[in-house]
Amino acid sequence: MNNFQRQLVEKIMESMPRPCFEALEEFSRLDPDTLDGELPVIQRFLNSCPASSMPTKSYVLVKQFLIKHAKSTRYSNYRRYIERLLLWSILEAKKTITDLNEGDIQEFMSFCTSPPDSWVADKSCRRFTLGKLRQVIEFRPTWRPFSFDQTSIGEDGTRLTYIAGRGALAKQWSVVATFFLHLHDSGIIPVNPARRLHAAGIYSMNLPIHKGANVFTDEEFAVLMLTLSDMADEEIQNERTLLMIASVYYLRMQPSEIDSLGGQLTFSALGLMRDGTYDLDVDSFPSNRAWKIHPEFVAKYVNRYREKLGRKSLPLERDHTLLFGKIRGKGSISSTHARLLFRTVCQFVIDRLTESGYEVSPDSGFRKASLFWLRETSMHHSARTMRMEDVIRLVRKSNAESVYRRFFAWRG
Template structure:
């Protein structure tokens, strides 16, 4: 009798109680399913590898997407390929991606639904018979059911997660060759059409003109050192306007801590998404240290410097997002005036004329995609789903 694909992982809250290294606390119904799978596919071993991968990505912004993608790979490997995950080669991965493009009807649900039936006792939990690894975005209703065909962005997301999974196996010396590396690098499953066109960001010349003008303003008048530090903070910390309001009072120089890879992070637990900031060291070198020197604070150890990164020019406390927006627009006007007076033509559609404060964050995130992998960038986005981040910052690129 052919086995029906069944869910292996619950919600993020339920997953948090599992031990990545052992089978303690597993749902009995899941263990029973895995024990009935082909023995040659080493289902338990493959399951543990997937669980360990998910444990490294057990965050609200990515868990559900990663779970869906890597669970499909697990089920396909043990039910269709009948091979352990560590035995899959490049041809297998390519076959799996073809399977994801047009899965059989038995793997596709009419709509999204619960994975398990709720029960007070874990031993009483059962599979929801309506669940499948794939599902249509909308209910089929009374209309004749159409064949499921995956979208390009969905396949690209699937490929990225699969590549990340095998990359981790390779880094842990569990596979000698990453079978997804060449396929992913070649962009075989990248979207044909741009999901995001790169709008609402500064180009390199505009950003350079903005920061150079700010430096000149600060050189001419020390009160603008605070403005320079504020703009640099929004850019390098990729702050949303709402985060200026909610975090500004706690964003001090002392909160910046050096990490093992040479970047900086906000080391206090009060900041959401610990290790999700990855601040480039040039922020400290070119802006924070400059401010400390100009204001005579370089003799205070930075870890004890309580100076606010978003502090007011006059008075105590941090600025609000409204004040930050007004300051930013004023600086942009000054940039345009200085460029015009020097003989440069600033186009009517230039970002310097139309940009909002949020453009600084968007520009910083797009710059991050030049040197960072998708996993790292998704961490930096914060408060956004993995697929949304992928489409916004990766899928549109050539």
């Protein structure tokens, strides 16, 4: 192995999630305010993490929280769920855990819905190797923050995609909400970033699946986009379907608007605003932040499509590719064709989950959803973080009473 390969391996190993806390008996002996007595391997891991995330500070805060729950009936569960947040904060978000905002927490919960393979073990295993001397104890290389409860291999021999169930997400959220309440009550953070989400009961077990509206749950939407991305990776023509579905979601498009506006919506119409969002810079469209498109749409989906089709070098403002263009020929697709593509993707998701051993219930969004659900789901997500007056603008053709009833009233 040459120096470059060795450095590459070391870099990859640094970004791997590692266990941060021992069993209850050893953990109970630690000083809650320092790293004194910690396993050397844990100290080396923290020192290798991105400095911007201040890993030691985040680690100590989490350890102090766990000390409050260091009981045999509680510790292992709290350790599992809060350790995931700690590792995500310092390795993925690269932020101190006290700097996480409401958007970060939502992103973390989406991450927990279907984490990358590098965060998922085929089965549960020990965290550390055995050793009489603490200096020789190392990480178990097979340990990961998430693990399959059953076999991770499908009938065709391929590894299954890890998808968290609603119950697992509810437990994860319970610990996360308790942790941030602890930080706030202790005066460590001035504002509790989990308060609104907790009050809304978004990840609660006892809420109806769709909250009385035609929307995907968080886990359903994550699985939908993950599956569609996989389809696009496997077959280039599915890139157009991925872009179409992402466009409906991020632009909050009514299906009828695909017919009326689709022939004019181009990449070049996406204008960057001062607040980092995008608007549709076309004279005939509403302006004044009436679209307020999340920058993730351009970064994750528009640029992906441009790169796959060899158009990434062309400046965005000069790229006149239609967002709802046809795979072949000129012009935009119709709403009828968009609905057909959407139903095809939903059926593919159902087939994929069924083949993986998951039972897709008759009430699942994948069985009931129409293309309209993408817009409603996007509006519900927007209503979590935006003021009501801003959401009214996004709806475009609705009044305040309707917006309140559809996107806010269910929180009470």
